[in-house]
Amino acid sequence: MSEHIKSEHVMSSKMYYGIWAALMCLTVVTAAVSFVDLGPLNTIVALVIATFKALLVVLFFMHVKYTSEKMTKAVIVSAIFWLFILLALSLADYTTRLLS
Amino acid sequence: MSDSPGAVETQKPELLHHFSSAEQQRDASTFGMWLFLATEIMFFGGMFCAYLIYRYWYYNEFAAGSRSINIWLGTINTAVLICSSLTVALGVRAAQMGKRKLLVTLLLITMVFGVAFLGIKGVEWYQKFEEHHIPGNSFNVDDIIHDYPQIHIDPQHEQIFFSLYFAMTGLHALHMVIGLGIFTFLTYKAWKGVYSPSYYTPVEVGGLYWHFVDIVWIYLFPLLYLIDRKPLR
Numbered sequence: 001m002s003e004h005i006k007s008e009h010v011m012s013s014k015m016y017y018g019i020w021a022a023l024m025c026l027t028v029v030t031a032a033v034s035f036v037d038l039g040p041l042n043t044i045v046a047l048v049i050a051t052f053k054a055l056l057v058v059l060f061f062m063h064v065k066y067t068s069e070k071m072t073k074a075v076i077v078s079a080i081f082w083l084f085i086l087l088a089l090s091l092a093d094y095t096t097r098l099l100s
Numbered sequence: 101m102s103d104s105p106g107a108v109e110t111q112k113p114e115l116l117h118h119f120s121s122a123e124q125q126r127d128a129s130t131f132g133m134w135l136f137l138a139t140e141i142m143f144f145g146g147m148f149c150a151y152l153i154y155r156y157w158y159y160n161e162f163a164a165g166s167r168s169i170n171i172w173l174g175t176i177n178t179a180v181l182i183c184s185s186l187t188v189a190l191g192v193r194a195a196q197m198g199k200r201k202l203l204v205t206l207l208l209i210t211m212v213f214g215v216a217f218l219g220i221k222g223v224e225w226y227q228k229f230e231e232h233h234i235p236g237n238s239f240n241v242d243d244i245i246h247d248y249p250q251i252h253i254d255p256q257h258e259q260i261f262f263s264l265y266f267a268m269t270g271l272h273a274l275h276m277v278i279g280l281g282i283f284t285f286l287t288y289k290a291w292k293g294v295y296s297p298s299y300y301t302p303v304e305v306g307g308l309y310w311h312f313v314d315i316v317w318i319y320l321f322p323l324l325y326l327i328d329r330k331p332l333r
Binding site: 019023036046050058071087095 | 178322
């Protein structure tokens with residue numbers, strides 16, 4: 001048990017530059033795709049790209065992929081779940097009302 | 101290295117007495133930050149919920165309002181924030197490896213990106229101010245109604261879109277200003293040589309905050325700027 005302080009996983013800088021390049025490309029793609037008429041798919045494509053970008057930031061820039069603290073993932077999943085409850089139940093109300 | 105764990109820990113002034121190891125202290129701090137970020141998701145969540153409801157009700161006004169916002173400035177600002185997230189991530193890495201000068205440099209570059217973001221945001225808001233698109237007494241969207249004769253636009257509903265636009269980008273900008281304050285503090289401490297490979301938690305935790313604010317913008321960009329950019333029929 002003579003272990004010194006266990007240091008966190010240090011990612012290579014190449015990895016960070018790769019993630020950055022992917023995020024920049026996706027930004028250009030999402031702006032460009034918005035000018036193409038995909039019907040109702042436009043919003044879905046924009047949100048899927050945004051979620052993928054957010055995932056890259058959370059997993060790599062925020063080190064969630066390599067964290068030693070397992071509760072972090074539980075906090076993130078529950079936070080997103082609470083947000084889902086807020087949005088889903090509110091919309092269940094407002095989208096079924098008749099506007100007079 | 102041959103010291104007993106207790107002896108190693110007592111040499112570390114940054115280790116608080118109620119933690120048994122530096123690793124436990126770091127994990128607790130990072131976890132606490134994630135809990136705070138969970139409350140931030142709910143904080144912004146209320147606005148996203150309001151946005152969703154009004155966008156569902158007044159889609160035409162939201163689409164026309166979105167078209168009137170400068171997409172180039174929005175895209176450039178997204179790129180600026182992504183670059184700042186890269187310099188934050190590289191800064192945390194520099195702290196992990198004990199490179200003090202590199203850490204200070206990267207923190208300063210991050211703040212330059214942050215200020216650039218707010219400057220571009222200011223230009224964007226100023227354009228809206230000149231166009232009378234800021235909700236209030238002088239709110240006027242006759243130019244938008246004139247630009248899109250094929251869409252029925254109610255000025256009152258258009259005002260709701262711009263209220264949400266300014267509230268959401270404003271709350272985000274406030275977070276950027278707070279982030280700049282945190283990074284000023286981190287830069288000062290890093291310059292003083294407080295951080296080392298065994299103690300860099302404030303840099304990591306401050307970085308988590310910065311990345312979170314970046315993620316909020318990653319969602320605000322398509323939701324406010326890209327609602328409907330396709331050619332009108």
